[in-house]
Amino acid sequence: MDPMEFINKLGWVPPRIMAVLERNLRKIPYVQEKIQGEYDGIMGDLENSLKPYREDFLTFSEIPAEGRGKEKILAEMQSLHDLEASKWQDGFVSGAVYHGDQEHIDFLNKVYALNSQSNPLHSDLWPSAAKFEAEIIAMTANMLGAEDNPDPKKAICGTVSSGGTESILLAMKTYRDFARDKKGIRRPEMIVPTTVHAAFDKASQYFGIKRIRIPVDENFCADVIATKKAVTRNAIVIVGSAPAFPHGTVDPIEELSELAYKRGIGFHTDACLGGFVLPWAKKLGYDVPTFDFSLRGVTSISADTHKYGYAAKGTSVVLYRGEELRHYQFYTSTEWPGGLYFSPTLAGSRPGALSAACWASMLTMGADGYTQAAKKIMETAAIIRKGVDEIPELSVLGNPLFVIAFGSDTVNVFRVMDYMTKQGWSLNGLHKPSAVHICVTLRHTQPEVAEKFIEDLQAGVTFVRENPDEEGSMAPIYGMGSSLPLRGVVSDMLKKYLDLLYKI
Ligand SMILES: Cc1ncc(COP(=O)(O)O)c(C=O)c1O
Known part of the structure; x- marks a missing residue:
């Protein structure tokens, strides 16, 4: 055989x-x-x-002998930009670009240009970079429950990183080093729901932390009893998401973090996706479970400014309860012939301009801007959810807020996704179980976008139902996992x- x-x-x-x-x-x-x-x-x-540009654009495999004209380079860049922009500008893409209004982009670009030489590694040369980062952290902490911190001796602090993955890597490394130093744990374990972001697996691989995976319930939320059973003497941290990337559901952070508190281990809320939406949605009256530092067991949070903070790509915030914990993230070298060296995150030199643009984004949005944005996003997500619910072949997974995942018992959902791709949509394929999601951003809140999504989705389901024998182009690849x-x-x-x- x-x-x-x-x-x-x-x-x-x-x-x-x-x-x-x-x-x-x-x-x-x-x-x-x-x-x-x-x-x-x-x-x-x-x-x-x-590789769509091989025919119409020059390819460079070595540095050109003579420098090319700046005008030429800019014109080429403009053409590439124009070819790629309409898809995300018009709201056909799940996630990826979270704000995208030209005026906002132009403003951030101006701020970037003003700060393009800045490097936070040289805080003596650019104290403005340190100011921007300290204030980004303070504003994010304030938004995420720092004022209600039940342990005033451990003030909420943090660092700015390059993105969600780096924030998560840093937090996991911090718990590993803290547990090794304070408790002598040599075989550390992190307890994570199956739905947690892949960055936690990356941290497990990079830093030698055993990953214990916890099942989720029928609503795609972490199983608290299974988590309790999984805590061993080597456990260093429990993780929950607010919300998780695949199905947009918020884990029972209150119960999970209380469990961590009682067992004397860390608890990390991954709010990379929801950190800048959920606090405002909660204030608007949406049913958002508590996930922040007002819970005594939550010891760290990751929240991405480059998603719903509406900053340019390349920033995120990782927060800790207390400077003592944050110290385990920092790197210092006292022996290097290059002098005394220290850096807070994985990188050495960093783009100060991105922190400047992030700071500027938070200021220009303001609490009122974030609240209005959250309102539009939640309302649009509700339209999409209702529309999906009304397609009999599809079912919405879990009880999501602004990331709507759907699967099907009767049609191949990856073929429906293929159909949507042909209509210009760029959605996310999920597996285990097979499903597709759309992460709703401000782009989708433009007039008619949600309605067009549902119309195309209905047509896609009908097409797949009526053509059951076609294989689809990407469907087999998505199904492969x-x-x-x-x-x-x-x-x-x-x-x-x-x-x-x-x-x-
Ligand atoms: C819940 C969650 N955590 C972490 C990440 C990783 O973020 P990044 O892609 O910025 O590294 C994402 C990205 O979508 C996410 O949704």
């Missing part, structure tokens, strides 16, 4: 056994050849769509995708 067929027929096999089986099977030349053949086919198709038991094969494929991005 074909070894691939054999694997596919096995049904569920414990992941560890499957990994051993896979490692050995892949040593067989026939299997290697077969996998390579599959890769080549898929990569060939992907290459065409990922769930259907292929060979995780190594899928992982290799993703690495080849990344290789492809670096091909000129």
Whole structure:
């Protein structure tokens, strides 16, 4: 029997056994050849769509002998920009660009230009960068319950990072180093719901922290009882999301953080996505569970300014309860011949201009701007949710606020997504279970966008129902993660995708 067929027929096999089986099977030349053949086919198709500029634009594989004219470069950039902008500008993209009004962009660009030489690593040269970052942190902390902090001895503090992933990496490293120093924990464990962002797995891999995954309930929220059972003497932190990326649902942060408090371990709220929406939505009267520093067990929060903070891409905030904990994030070197060296985050030199633009975004938005934005987003999400609910073949997963995920028992939802892609939409494919989501941003609050989304979605479902035998273009690839038991094969494929991005 074909070894691939054999694997596919096995049904569920414990992941560890499957990994051993896979490692050995892949040593067989026939299997290697077969996998390579599959890769080549898929990569060939992907290459065409990922490299659209090869024909109409010059390609540079070495530094041009003579510098090109600035006008020429700018004109080329403008053409590339124009080719790409309309999709996100017109509200066809899930997430990605969260504000996107030209006036706001122009303002941030001006601020960036004024500060383009600034580097927070040299705080002596640019004390303005330190001012901007200190104030970004203070304003974010204030928005996320610092005033209601039940432990005034441990004031809320933090740092600015380059994005959600870096904030999460930093927080997990901080807990690891804190637990090693204070408790002698050498085999640290982080307890995370299955729906938590992949950045936590990245932290687990980078920093050698064992990841214990907790199931979610029928509403895609973390199971508190399973979490309780998972806490061992090596546990350093429990994590919950507000909300989680896949289904937009908020974990039971109150119960989870109280559990962490009672067990004397850290609790991190990942509010990368919701940090700048939920506080305002709550004030507007939406049913938003508490997730911030007003809960005594919450010891850190990540919140992305470059998402719903409406800053330019490249900033996020990670907050801690107390400077003592934050110290475990900082890096210092006293022995280096280059002099005394210290830096707060993963990078050394950093773009001060991005912090300046972030600070400026927060000031220009103001509490009233954020509140109005949250209102529009929540109202648009409600229209989309209702529209999806009214399509009998689809069902909304969980009880989301502004990220609407839907699946189907009767049609292949990835084929519906394929259809939507052909209509110009860019949505997110999810798996385990198979689903699609749209993360609602200010772009979708423009007139008629939500209505057009529902119209196209209905047409997509009808098309797939009436053409059940078509395979779809990307649908098989999205389905692969769930259907292929060979995780190594899928992982290799993703690495080849990344290789492809670096091909000129
Ligand atoms: C809940 C959540 N956490 C973390 C991240 C990671 O953020 P970034 O892509 O800025 O690294 C995201 C991104 O969408 C997210 O939704």
